[in-house]
Amino acid sequence: MSITREEIVDKLVGLVGEDQVITDADVLQESSVDRFRRFEAFHGVFRLPSPAAVVNVYSAAEVAAVLKFANANRVHVVPRTGHTATEGGLETILENTIVIDGSAMNKIVNIDTENMQATVQCGVPLQVLDDQLREQGYTTGHSPQSKPIAQLGGLVATRSIGQFSTLYGGIEDMVVGLEAVFPDGGITRIKNVPRRAAGPDIRHVVIGNEGALCFITEVTVKIFKYFPENNRFLGYTLDNMKTGFEILREVMVNGYRPSVARLYDVEDGAYHFSHFADGKCVLIFVAEGVKPLADATAGAIQEIVAQYGECEPVEAKLIERWFAHLNWDPANLAEEKTEIMETKNICNTTEISGSWSIINGIYETCMQRVRDEIPDLTLLGGHSSHSYLNGTNLYFVYFYNVVDCKPEEELTKYHLPIKKIIVEETIKAGGSMCHHHGVGKHRTPWIEDEYGSSYYSLDTLKKAFDPNSVRNPGTIIPLEK
Numbered sequence: 001m002s003i004t005r006e007e008i009v010d011k012l013v014g015l016v017g018e019d020q021v022i023t024d025a026d027v028l029q030e031s032s033v034d035r036f037r038r039f040e041a042f043h044g045v046f047r048l049p050s051p052a053a054v055v056n057v058y059s060a061a062e063v064a065a066v067l068k069f070a071n072a073n074r075v076h077v078v079p080r081t082g083h084t085a086t087e088g089g090l091e092t093i094l095e096n097t098i099v100i101d102g103s104a105m106n107k108i109v110n111i112d113t114e115n116m117q118a119t120v121q122c123g124v125p126l127q128v129l130d131d132q133l134r135e136q137g138y139t140t141g142h143s144p145q146s147k148p149i150a151q152l153g154g155l156v157a158t159r160s161i162g163q164f165s166t167l168y169g170g171i172e173d174m175v176v177g178l179e180a181v182f183p184d185g186g187i188t189r190i191k192n193v194p195r196r197a198a199g200p201d202i203r204h205v206v207i208g209n210e211g212a213l214c215f216i217t218e219v220t221v222k223i224f225k226y227f228p229e230n231n232r233f234l235g236y237t238l239d240n241m242k243t244g245f246e247i248l249r250e251v252m253v254n255g256y257r258p259s260v261a262r263l264y265d266v267e268d269g270a271y272h273f274s275h276f277a278d279g280k281c282v283l284i285f286v287a288e289g290v291k292p293l294a295d296a297t298a299g300a301i302q303e304i305v306a307q308y309g310e311c312e313p314v315e316a317k318l319i320e321r322w323f324a325h326l327n328w329d330p331a332n333l334a335e336e337k338t339e340i341m342e343t344k345n346i347c348n349t350t351e352i353s354g355s356w357s358i359i360n361g362i363y364e365t366c367m368q369r370v371r372d373e374i375p376d377l378t379l380l381g382g383h384s385s386h387s388y389l390n391g392t393n394l395y396f397v398y399f400y401n402v403v404d405c406k407p408e409e410e411l412t413k414y415h416l417p418i419k420k421i422i423v424e425e426t427i428k429a430g431g432s433m434c435h436h437h438g439v440g441k442h443r444t445p446w447i448e449d450e451y452g453s454s455y456y457s458l459d460t461l462k463k464a465f466d467p468n469s470v471r472n473p474g475t476i477i478p479l480e481k
């Protein structure tokens with residue numbers, strides 16, 4: 001069954017009303033991309049088909065009506081909340097897609113301090129929820145750099161992680177229950193309980209689905225008591241990353257849980273901590289919680305680090321100052337555009353994870369290969385920012401000047417070849433190609449290698465929940481699959 005662009009818009013207007021169906025050409029064009037293509041977008045180059053409409057939804061019932069219509073008519077849909085995606089998850093790669101925007105579903109439904117959980121609609125910005133909680137002495141513990149803009153629906157859909165993850169975990173550790181709408185319009189509610197053993201945990205069908213299986217309409221997350229007055233800040237400079245990984249491992253395997261545990265290499269360290277890094281790697285910890293716990297954690301970390309002669313302590317105030325400016329400031333968006341347009345210098349990143357025994361090898365191999373194979377780099381660095389009992393992540397950061405090519409060639413000349421090196425070397429070593437930004441549309445070529453023999457389960461999930469392949473096509477699973 002094929003349906004025209006005009007018929008799609010008419011039908012949507014009938015379902016939710018004219019004022020909720022946006023067909024303005026500029027809005028549609030901006031809605032065809034996310035930050036992955038920002039260099040092209042800044043230059044006014046839009047190569048993907050504009051969606052037929054952006055539909056603003058206000059309830060699960062509206063989402064269900066739109067999805068049911070789309071599914072019945074084989075119309076593709078891309079869900080959206082904060083629009084901070086970095087891996088092409090929001091790209092509309094097929095003609096006449098509908099973008100369903102949940103950011104108007106922005107009610108904080110309930111803050112339950114007895115059961116330590118908060119329920120919000122998908123469009124609540126994390127900053128809004130956390131500010132409200134902090135006024136009452138609580139926090140979500142979730143602090144991705146995109147906190148001011150990212151919203152709970154997208155944060156759950158991408159399996160996001162925040163800067164205090166070593167204590168509070170990733171979003172998968174925080175989600176208690178949720179509500180989501182599947183392509184046939186069926187509304188699923190997963191109740192809020194402390195734990196369950198009634199078969200597989202189907203929260204994980206929804207968490208990380210990147211819009212490829214369902215639309216998340218409501219989320220319940222844990223909340224924690226907030227004791228900022230007890231925060232302890234520790235910082236060190238050191239000669240090499242290998243020592244830093246060893247220290248992170250010592251801290252984690254001995255059971256300490258600082259909220260922040262970060263290790264920067266020389267170039268990334270110089271970029272973030274120019275006032276004290278002095279050509280060295282930088283190691284940072286923040287211990288938080290009730291005072292005895294924060295003090296014990298900080299004391300134990302100091303003891304561990306003292307065993308490594310190359311570590312020089314840094315004044316705690318310098319780390320505290322850094323901590324006060326953790327997050328992305330949306331006010332800088334215009335500035336970022338001007339700077340990139342003027343300098344043709346742009347920053348991109350790729351994040352992966354690996355166990356302790358392979359992480360330094362991945363770091364060294366990727367750094368060497370990117371340096372050898374990619375032209376026009378102006379900064380190549382990396383840091384570990386999320387540690388676990390059995391390993392850690394690496395966040396590769398690269399700036400390059402876009403030289404001798406059209407805006408639309410930036411990706412194929414620089415960002416994608418760098419990503420390819422990092423992803424391939426990580427998978428080869430036995431790590432995960434994707435630590436927290438999602439697969440989006442640009443890590444799909446390696447999805448089968450990432451999953452190995454478990455790819456069967458992923459493929460079966462997609463076929464079962466999205467039999468007509470209408471949900472965010474080309475995301476997580478490549479289009480041709």
Ligand SMILES: Cc1cc2nc3c(=O)[nH]c(=O)nc-3n(C[C@H](O)[C@H](O)[C@H](O)COP(=O)(O)OP(=O)(O)OC[C@H]3O[C@@H](n4cnc5c(N)ncnc54)[C@H](O)[C@@H]3O)c2cc1C
Pocket residue numbers: 034035078079080081082083084085086088089090102122143144145146149150151152153154155156157158159160161162163209210211212214215216217328436437438472475
């Ligand atoms: C400067 C910057 C810093 C960042 N820092 C971090 C960080 O520290 N940690 C981190 O994890 N990420 C980070 N990110 C990435 C991004 O912010 C996260 O992926 C975030 O979770 C996306 O949330 P969003 O509301 O903006 O979602 P969107 O960008 O709107 O969407 C992201 C993906 O989720 C899908 N989606 C959105 N809403 C729904 C829904 N309701 N139901 C189903 N699917 C949906 C979309 O289709 C898309 O595939 C950063 C991004 C930027 C630009």
